[in-house]
Amino acid sequence: MSVTVRVPAKVNVQLAVGAARPDGFHDLANVFLAVGLHDEVTVTPADELRVTCAGPDADQVPLDRTNLAARAALALAQRHGLAGPEAAVHIHIAKDIPVAGGMAGGSADGAGALLACDTLWGTRASREELLDICAGLGSDVPFSLVGGAALGTGRGERLRTLDVGGTFHWVFAMAGRGLSTPAVFREFDRLAQGLDVPEPVASRELLDALAKGDPDALAAAVSNDLQPAALSLFPELADTLAAGRAAGALAALVSGSGPTTAFLAREAESAAEVAEALRASGTCRTVRTASGPVPGATVVTPGAAAVPAGP
Numbered sequence: 001m002s003v004t005v006r007v008p009a010k011v012n013v014q015l016a017v018g019a020a021r022p023d024g025f026h027d028l029a030n031v032f033l034a035v036g037l038h039d040e041v042t043v044t045p046a047d048e049l050r051v052t053c054a055g056p057d058a059d060q061v062p063l064d065r066t067n068l069a070a071r072a073a074l075a076l077a078q079r080h081g082l083a084g085p086e087a088a089v090h091i092h093i094a095k096d097i098p099v100a101g102g103m104a105g106g107s108a109d110g111a112g113a114l115l116a117c118d119t120l121w122g123t124r125a126s127r128e129e130l131l132d133i134c135a136g137l138g139s140d141v142p143f144s145l146v147g148g149a150a151l152g153t154g155r156g157e158r159l160r161t162l163d164v165g166g167t168f169h170w171v172f173a174m175a176g177r178g179l180s181t182p183a184v185f186r187e188f189d190r191l192a193q194g195l196d197v198p199e200p201v202a203s204r205e206l207l208d209a210l211a212k213g214d215p216d217a218l219a220a221a222v223s224n225d226l227q228p229a230a231l232s233l234f235p236e237l238a239d240t241l242a243a244g245r246a247a248g249a250l251a252a253l254v255s256g257s258g259p260t261t262a263f264l265a266r267e268a269e270s271a272a273e274v275a276e277a278l279r280a281s282g283t284c285r286t287v288r289t290a291s292g293p294v295p296g297a298t299v300v301t302p303g304a305a306a307v308p309a310g311p
């Protein structure tokens with residue numbers, strides 16, 4: 001028997017970053033939106049823990065126990081006292097979310113493997129326990145489980161679900177290389193040296209725009225405090241942002257820690273036009289369109305009813 005879970009990517013429509021904390025993390029006001037680019041994680045009983053991955057970026061994914069999907073399976077097994085053969089699984093990741101792109105690809109696989117193993121092993125962890133394990137795996141992982149739209153505070157792991165009054169249409173431009181999330185936060189600290197970094201707060205205008213489903217209002221309110229740091233480490237991203245703006249995107253921003261860039265469009269047709277212009281611009285590796293919000297990690301095993309882990 002196998003269990004397959006489908007998990008979405010995210011875009012940060014607001015990422016407000018505070019000063020570095022003593023533990024090295026940064027307090028955030030992180031407004032996540034789950035979008036329709038997905039990885040699928042399948043777990044099957046096996047003789048030992050094994051990870052395989054397929055997809056365009058598969059060669060960049062670690063297949064050892066540092067893989068977030070493997071870490072999720074081990075964390076669940078440990079909490080429930082499963083050992084040896086009881087906890088041995090083959091985890092296969094069908095990867096469509098760009099790697100090291102700032103779209104929470106690894107986090108998606110962690111949340112997906114956790115829900116898949118919980119279903120396969122019948123551990124029946126409570127929602128709080130699943131979220132707690134997710135937070136231990138990484139700041140973005142709880143949101144990958146929950147999906148939809150949410151405000152993340154603390155280091156991004158404490159979530160409040162947000163109302164969204166419509167569907168937002170996005171174009172994503174993937175870059176020719178990745179950016180390391182810790183390196184981008186370090187660059188943020190370097191650029192902030194000597195400056196007074198304010199407490200991160202969610203923007204009222206942005207939350208209202210999401211609640212109304214109003215793309216023009218959302219475009220006026222999006223922001224990413226990591227964008228100057230990402231541009232400093234990857235200056236060519238400015239050309240991609242300019243190409244998307246010139247093609248009529250309502251807003252153009254770096255997604256999370258980058259280097260994927262995100263472009264908001266008023267509807268699906270204009271998103272397709274922006275995508276075409278970005279493809280022709282020669283400023284990025286690949287271009288995808290996706291809309292959101294979409295549900296978080298969801299069991300999609302053939303023959304089983306779809307079971308979202310969402311709120």
Ligand SMILES: C[C@](O)(CO)[C@H](O)COP(=O)(O)OP(=O)(O)OC[C@H]1O[C@@H](n2ccc(N)nc2=O)[C@H](O)[C@@H]1O
Binds near residue numbers: 027102154
């Ligand atoms: C940039 C974002 O993707 C926005 O959603 C997240 O803040 C990053 O989330 P993530 O990849 O799950 O990050 P984690 O695995 O928790 O942390 C990786 C590294 O990013 C930095 N980090 C992450 C989150 C945070 N609030 N402050 C940080 O300074 C730390 O250097 C940390 O060691």
Ligand SMILES: Nc1ncnc2c1ncn2[C@@H]1O[C@H](COP(=O)(O)OP(=O)(O)OP(=O)(O)O)[C@@H](O)[C@H]1O
Binds near residue numbers: 062099100257
């Ligand atoms: N399942 C996984 N898929 C991809 N990368 C993984 C996975 N597990 C661990 N990693 C490691 O994590 C690094 C970051 O990859 P990931 O795709 O999660 O970045 P990201 O999308 O920028 O993350 P975020 O948006 O959460 O900051 C990779 O370079 C890889 O070494």
